[in-house]
Amino acid sequence: MAKDSQTKKISAFVVETEWEGVKVEHRCHFMGLRALANAVISFTHVRVPRENLIGQEGKGLKIALTTLNDGRLSIPNGSVGAAKRALSICRTWASERVQWGKPVGKHEAIAHKIADMAANTFAMESIARLTTSMSTQGNFDIRLEAAACKLWNSTRGWEIVDDVMQIRGGRGYETEISLAARGEEPVNAERMMRDYRINRIFEGSDEIMHLFMAREAVDKHLQVAGAMIDPSVSLAQRLGTLPRIVVFYAWWYPTRWLGWGRWPRYSGFGRFARHLRFVDRSSRKLARQIFHGMLMHQAKLQHKQAFLFRIVDIADELFVMTATVSRARMMAEAGLPEAEKAAKVADLFCRNATRKVRKLFHDLWANDDVGKYRVALGVLEGDQVWMEQLLEGLPATASQKRAKLATA
Numbered sequence: 001m002a003k004d005s006q007t008k009k010i011s012a013f014v015v016e017t018e019w020e021g022v023k024v025e026h027r028c029h030f031m032g033l034r035a036l037a038n039a040v041i042s043f044t045h046v047r048v049p050r051e052n053l054i055g056q057e058g059k060g061l062k063i064a065l066t067t068l069n070d071g072r073l074s075i076p077n078g079s080v081g082a083a084k085r086a087l088s089i090c091r092t093w094a095s096e097r098v099q100w101g102k103p104v105g106k107h108e109a110i111a112h113k114i115a116d117m118a119a120n121t122f123a124m125e126s127i128a129r130l131t132t133s134m135s136t137q138g139n140f141d142i143r144l145e146a147a148a149c150k151l152w153n154s155t156r157g158w159e160i161v162d163d164v165m166q167i168r169g170g171r172g173y174e175t176e177i178s179l180a181a182r183g184e185e186p187v188n189a190e191r192m193m194r195d196y197r198i199n200r201i202f203e204g205s206d207e208i209m210h211l212f213m214a215r216e217a218v219d220k221h222l223q224v225a226g227a228m229i230d231p232s233v234s235l236a237q238r239l240g241t242l243p244r245i246v247v248f249y250a251w252w253y254p255t256r257w258l259g260w261g262r263w264p265r266y267s268g269f270g271r272f273a274r275h276l277r278f279v280d281r282s283s284r285k286l287a288r289q290i291f292h293g294m295l296m297h298q299a300k301l302q303h304k305q306a307f308l309f310r311i312v313d314i315a316d317e318l319f320v321m322t323a324t325v326s327r328a329r330m331m332a333e334a335g336l337p338e339a340e341k342a343a344k345v346a347d348l349f350c351r352n353a354t355r356k357v358r359k360l361f362h363d364l365w366a367n368d369d370v371g372k373y374r375v376a377l378g379v380l381e382g383d384q385v386w387m388e389q390l391l392e393g394l395p396a397t398a399s400q401k402r403a404k405l406a407t408a
């Protein structure tokens with residue numbers, strides 16, 4: 001991609017590394033994904049033939065943003081693959097490995113990990129299937145769903161990979177080559193960990209996905225009442241927007257309280273009805289909390305990332321609950337032989353998610369966000385450097401470390 005210095009528009013095109021003026025300055029090496037050929041590349045007076053243009057000239061940014069939504073879905077789908085492999089590894093190992101007189105999988109601590117792994121894998125696949133099918137149909141705006149799916153699956157996938165390492169014990173940390181050399185099954189938990197971690201960083205990091213979704217969550221309020229919290233807007237202008245705001249919220253706010261999210265709603269969903277009722281009630285509660293957050297923090301809300309991230313996490317859990325219940329019900333309606341088994345893990349997932357959502361709602365208003373931020377500022381300003389210097393014999397700071405490396 002490059003920006004035209006005159007029109008300031010971005011265009012996308014293909015450049016071949018053999019061309020004159022293209023130089024691979026440095027080939028990057030990563031802890032995992034070792035087949036990648038990312039590099040620092042310099043371009044000096046490179047001439048690009050017109051036929052190498054992708055799409056229309058000046059439309060590069062639009063192409064990038066549009067393809068990003070679909071491209072982003074490769075991560076949550078890949079995460080499902082990793083989770084399935086992890087489940088298979090853990091099921092086998094936790095049944096075979098005996099400690100303290102029984103298979104490790106039958107000790108409650110490990111059993112619970114395995115149950116959550118199965119429940120989360122089912123949920124991950126449900127949300128990936130739903131979002132991918134929306135993308136394939138082509139008539140949905142999937143920006144939010146793709147971001148939610150990417151964020152949720154990459155995070156749960158990482159937790160699952162971490163659990164594989166824990167459940168495999170010392171063998172989890174051992175490379176597959178070493179395992180094979182001593183006659184053990186070459187399970188690649190170590191490699192999974194190295195390869196998987198990047199999923200929470202590229203194609204939109206955890207933090208950027210949260211911010212992107214948070215912006216959408218407050219967008220309607222900013223459209224309607226943005227002027228009231230914008231310090232650059234004059235008092236007269238604010239008063240001018242007041243009637244429109246009053247009309248909007250006179251309808252909007254009460255309807256976030258009204259609505260029936262209890263029995264007999266969703267009764268057709270059988271054992272899942274209670275979970276959908278919870279999603280229904282929590283969605284309205286979430287809308288109210290976003291509004292309360294705007295009233296409380298006003299223009300500062302954009303900097304209240306802890307508050308905004310919790311909002312996004314609640315929305316994400318509710319979305320995944322819905323996808324999970326829908327898939328379990330679809331499997332039952334289709335008469336699939338696995339439907340009853342799927343229902344068990346879907347139910348467990350929803351119970352876990354309900355607890356998580358309740359805690360997140362609680363933490364919205366009872367937290368240490370301000371104090372924690374102050375401590376972080378202190379750390380950044382060097383308040384706690386004394387603690388780093390306690391590492392006797394090791395370079396205390398990054399600059400000392402660099403100096404040591406330079407002289408080595």
Ligand SMILES: Cc1cc2nc3c(=O)[nH]c(=O)nc-3n(C[C@H](O)[C@H](O)[C@H](O)COP(=O)(O)OP(=O)(O)OC[C@H]3O[C@@H](n4cnc5c(N)ncnc54)[C@H](O)[C@@H]3O)c2cc1C
Pocket residue numbers: 030033036038198201202203204205206207208211
């Ligand atoms: C193996 C690998 C392959 C890659 N492949 C590609 C590729 O094919 N194409 C491509 O374009 N890029 C690629 N990248 C780059 C990748 O997309 C970026 O590394 C990633 O988007 C994060 O950007 P950054 O490294 O600049 O981190 P930074 O932006 O420097 O962020 C550092 C940290 O701060 C957080 N952060 C940043 N801004 C905020 C904020 N406003 N609020 C809160 N937290 C914030 C980030 O989430 C991150 O945790 C690749 C990277 C790697 C490691």
